[in-house]
Amino acid sequence: MVEHRFTTPIGEESRRLRMGDIVYITGTVITARDAAHRRALEILGRGEKLPVDFKGMAVYHMGPVVKKVGDKWEIVSAGPTTSTRLETYEADFLEKTGAKIVIGKGGMGPKTAEACRRLGTAYAIYTGGAGALAAKSVRKVKGVEWLDLGSPEALWILEVEDFGPLTVIIDPEGRNFYDEVRAKAKANLTEAYKMMGITV
Amino acid sequence: MIKAATRLISTAAIYLPQDVKDALRQAQESEKEELPKKVIGSMLRNLEVAESEKRPSCQDTGTVIFYIKTGEKFPYLNRLEKVLREATVAATAQTPLRPNSVNIFTGKNSGNNTGERIPWMEWEIVPGMDTADVTVVLKGGGSESPSMAKVISPAEGLKGVYKIVIDDIFEQGPKPCPPVIVGVGMGPTADIAMKLAKKALLRKVGQRNDDPEIAKIEVNLKDAINKLGWGPHGVGGETTALDVHIDAVNRHPASFAVGVATACWEDRRNTMRIRSDGRVEFLTHDFLNQEGV
Numbered sequence: 001m002v003e004h005r006f007t008t009p010i011g012e013e014s015r016r017l018r019m020g021d022i023v024y025i026t027g028t029v030i031t032a033r034d035a036a037h038r039r040a041l042e043i044l045g046r047g048e049k050l051p052v053d054f055k056g057m058a059v060y061h062m063g064p065v066v067k068k069v070g071d072k073w074e075i076v077s078a079g080p081t082t083s084t085r086l087e088t089y090e091a092d093f094l095e096k097t098g099a100k101i102v103i104g105k106g107g108m109g110p111k112t113a114e115a116c117r118r119l120g121t122a123y124a125i126y127t128g129g130a131g132a133l134a135a136k137s138v139r140k141v142k143g144v145e146w147l148d149l150g151s152p153e154a155l156w157i158l159e160v161e162d163f164g165p166l167t168v169i170i171d172p173e174g175r176n177f178y179d180e181v182r183a184k185a186k187a188n189l190t191e192a193y194k195m196m197g198i199t200v
Numbered sequence: 201m202i203k204a205a206t207r208l209i210s211t212a213a214i215y216l217p218q219d220v221k222d223a224l225r226q227a228q229e230s231e232k233e234e235l236p237k238k239v240i241g242s243m244l245r246n247l248e249v250a251e252s253e254k255r256p257s258c259q260d261t262g263t264v265i266f267y268i269k270t271g272e273k274f275p276y277l278n279r280l281e282k283v284l285r286e287a288t289v290a291a292t293a294q295t296p297l298r299p300n301s302v303n304i305f306t307g308k309n310s311g312n313n314t315g316e317r318i319p320w321m322e323w324e325i326v327p328g329m330d331t332a333d334v335t336v337v338l339k340g341g342g343s344e345s346p347s348m349a350k351v352i353s354p355a356e357g358l359k360g361v362y363k364i365v366i367d368d369i370f371e372q373g374p375k376p377c378p379p380v381i382v383g384v385g386m387g388p389t390a391d392i393a394m395k396l397a398k399k400a401l402l403r404k405v406g407q408r409n410d411d412p413e414i415a416k417i418e419v420n421l422k423d424a425i426n427k428l429g430w431g432p433h434g435v436g437g438e439t440t441a442l443d444v445h446i447d448a449v450n451r452h453p454a455s456f457a458v459g460v461a462t463a464c465w466e467d468r469r470n471t472m473r474i475r476s477d478g479r480v481e482f483l484t485h486d487f488l489n490q491e492g493v
Contacts, residue, residue: 001235020235020435065259065298076296077259079246082342082375106342106375107434127239128342128377128433129466130246131259150309152298165242167235167435178374181436185370185428192370195424196362 005162009056010100017122017168019177024164025101028142028157029058033081035153036146037089044096051145052157054097061086061104063152065131073141075158079131080105083123090123091115107169107178117174124166137163201276204472204480205287205334207488209264210295212336212470213256216247217484219404220381220442220467227379227432227439236437243432243465258466261297262338264288264319267402271329275476280332281321288312288319300341322399333483335402335471343376343464349390349397354456361386361458362421368460369425369441374434377464381405382425382444385459388452393459400445401463409446418444432465 001020006013008027017023030052032040040050065077083090083104090102091111100121102112105128116122126134138158145155169177193200221244228240250257266284270277291297292313301315302308313319346368352360365384385396408415422444431437442465451457471483482488 065256067296077256079259127242129258130242132250132255132257133246136249185430188428192366192424192427198359198363
């Protein structure tokens with residue numbers, strides 16, 4: 001387990017990440033959930049530009065609790081949402097936007113893993129539920145786009161400092177840490193059954 | 201009373217029950233590898249930040265669900281539902297909570313955590329009771345993924361139930377934000393089994409079923425689940441479940457229903473007692489009584 005500290009824009013250094021490593025990010029993290037991924041791909045599909053440049057940035061599967069103080073937004077709680085819902089879009093999204101790290105929770109599938117291998121990108125998890133801790137590393141809300149999608153689904157452009165610990169689950173070699181833990185859990189199923197007197 | 205109910209909801213989002221915090225600390229100690237220790241470490245640090253800055257510990261502040269135990273002698277019975285609804289709106293604005301109430305057909309978010317019969321209320325009427333115990337649960341979306349009810353053949357019996365529970369937790373892996381708390385209900389019909397599983401989650405971590413035989417099964421099933429090795433957030437480790445709570449009622453001779461429910465590691469539940477004179481006592485978090493309402 002190696003610890004990395006990255007500053008955005010992230011370049012080729014993302015290729016050094018290996019599953020099980022820990023990363024902290026300083027710089028710009030942009031949130032995008034289902035509706036935002038869908039809209040981004042529609043816009044890019046028409047050959048138009050997105051309101052914010054994702055190149056070298058981290059895309060974060062997150063819908064924050066927000067508070068507006070005067071004309072300024074404040075992030076109150078900012079933990080990850082389940083990434084599996086984004087599996088349909090993420091490979092395309094990474095390819096077309098140039099984002100370098102995907103952050104979420106719960107894991108992603110083979111399409112994303114293949115994209116990570118091809119593009120030298122990675123998928124990492126932030127501890128699910130640790131929303132207060134995540135919000136603490138947000139220095140500033142730099143902007144917000146697509147608020148018409150509702151605040152959880154909007155693009156929140158966040159300036160973060162030492163955002164982490166993030167655990168690398170899919171690395172730029174396309175290996176998926178969760179597949180390995182699942183394989184071990186599967187091997188342990190027989191023993192778990194035996195403990196409860198179940199014969200299969 | 202609205203003020204007290206608002207406080208009940210707000211503080212549920214900020215403070216975890218002591219039993220859950222203790223169980224997480226214990227889990228961190230029992231982990232052998234650095235990575236799961238680190239993951240639980242960030243959970244514990246998150247709880248400290250939430251408490252010191254009085255902000256919701258998780259951004260998914262859940263669906264607001266109330267479990268109410270009261271009786272016909274409780275003088276505010278006819279007002280309670282309205283009070284809890286208004287408190288939900290107030291707590292959403294004041295805490296703040298994330299608006300999580302979406303219309304099934306239009307997909308529109310109401311913006312204040314209320315909507316068609318939401319917040320959901322489960323009433324238990326106890327004849328003669330003149331107080332009301334109100335428990336709020338903030339139920340996160342991710343930890344609903346393992347929820348299921350199934351009717352099995354009575355021939356499969358208890359072992360069939362254990363297999364369903366183990367397979368479910370194995371299959372869902374990191375999705376419900378482990379270490380989870382597992383509720384298992386058994387009875388004659390799917391809805392009864394599910395309801396028992398859900399209500400079993402209201403028990404404290406470590407609080408065993410009164411029946412020593414069932415209590416033994418709870419401990420064994422927890423050990424079997426933890427044998428899987430998914431660990432905190434699925435990074436591999438000793439603790440996949442903090443606890444297992446089982447509740448069962450008699451079944452029909454021909455049907456055996458099983459319900460499985462989970463709470464994520466941020467098991468946000470909070471109980472208050474409203475007395476017949478209107479005084480309120482917070483039961484989950486004693487310190488709330490000292491600050492005054």
